[in-house]
Amino acid sequence: MKIAIAGTGYVGLVTGVCLAEVGNENVICVDVDEAKVESLKRGISPIYELGLEELMVKNYDLGRIDYTTDYVSAYCDADIIFIAVGTPERSDGSANLDYIKEVALQVAESVRKDVLVVIKSTVPIGTNDAIEEYMQKHLKNKGLKLEVASNPEFLAQGTAVKDTLDASRIVIGVESEWARNILNEIYSPFEQPIVVTNRHSAEMIKYASNDFLALKISFMNDIANLCEIVGANVDDVAYGMSFDDRIGSKFLKAGIGYGGSCFPKDTKALHWLSEHNGYELKTVKAAIEVNENQKLKLAKKALKIVESFKGKKVAVLGLTFKPGTDDMREAPSIVNIQYLLERGADVWAFDMVGIENAKKIFGNEINYSTSIDEVILGAEVCLIMTEWKDVVEYEIDKYMKLMKKPLVLDGRNCYSLDEMKNAGIEYYSIGR
Ligand SMILES: NC(=O)c1ccc[n+]([C@@H]2O[C@H](COP(=O)([O-])OP(=O)(O)OC[C@H]3O[C@@H](n4cnc5c(N)ncnc54)[C@H](O)[C@@H]3O)[C@@H](O)[C@H]2O)c1
Structure with missing residues (x-):
């Protein structure tokens, strides 16, 4: 079976690599981003996910998976096409389906054989119906069988490979036996529970x-x-x-x-x-x-304590929205850093893997380091945003030794109240 995947982000790339890992020998991943595709071909993952790069390289070397920007060649003779592009938020809160529609049009114009199109992206209830109708309308080779199935993704960033190879369940929303059988065949090597519903219920x-x-x-x-x-x-x-x-x-x-x-x-x-x-x-x-x-609870509390951030070194420990990922999308650190910068703080941020993505947001407005020591040295306030292992396991006496004033506001409850008190650190956390 030839499998094509549209979008090589957290969902598309992990899905493609895991489908190859369970033995599929013809997986082709498509992205519009040329730099990403180049990097994938060189065996370098554009995202940070534990264990992903190893499986990428292994399956690429085995000839089971490839990457391309040439969607026509990828889709024209595919048996199944997974759509895993983004569905970001519009300003009114609704889901933006422009990327899905773009792929749908590309598929409709490219396919030359019967195909099952599977929407993995998170889409509002009714989208699978609407996309099927849209594709039928734009199908270049009329008479081909083209059906859409829903197959929402439940992986969590940071554990995406494990979550895919060992998922709690696979949900498929189908409207025909044909679609059901194809998806059952695709997912049988994973040996995971399969929940079959109609498309609306799967989306919900x-x-x-x-x-x-x-x-x-x-x-x-x-x-x-x-x-x-x-x-x-x-x-x-x-x-x-x-x-x-x-x-x-x-x-x-x-x-x-x-x-x-x-x-x-x-x-x-x-x-x-x-x-x-x-x-x-x-x-x-x-x-x-x-x-x-x-989100801003601790930064506001810190401001009350220090009265002004102007010219003060403020340490921010953790940039990404959670540990184990380099993803900065909607990370609470963003609004906190903006709050600090607007009030004239000299912000120094620590992160394990999120610095490159954070630079795309803050450029040189803040200082970055992968060393907690460097970030807290001489700081008057420390805000903990992400519970990275390095933060949780940090020797707490160092806050006392290195900071100008040992004031730590912990948004992830990383330390025990007693330990911080005994170390002489002014410490605030959440709900304790
Ligand atoms: N990230 C997660 O943890 C997660 C988990 C479950 C579900 N989802 C859902 O899955 C979907 C994808 O999320 P993501 O985080 O993987 O997105 P992402 O932003 O990481 O990746 C999307 C990719 O699609 C590519 N793309 C855009 N238009 C394209 C086109 N026409 N053809 C081919 N590629 C195209 C982009 O260049 C990008 O590489 C979203 O709907 C999201 O809500 C995400």
């Missing part, structure tokens, strides 16, 4: 899953804020809750809010879709509001 499973997780985070952040007022410790509260199987132990950690390329846009897109259909999704609306308020 993706949004409902992401929005539920976002809601869980916002709920704990809301509880954390109340814990601070009434004198409870949210970490202890979360631990106590986690024993209940109905609640589960994951996504109970309070912090400075969710970011990344999915939760912020997927909550807004479902909320928009709901309003558009005359229904108010109150829980999701609340999750969005709590998250917005949470």
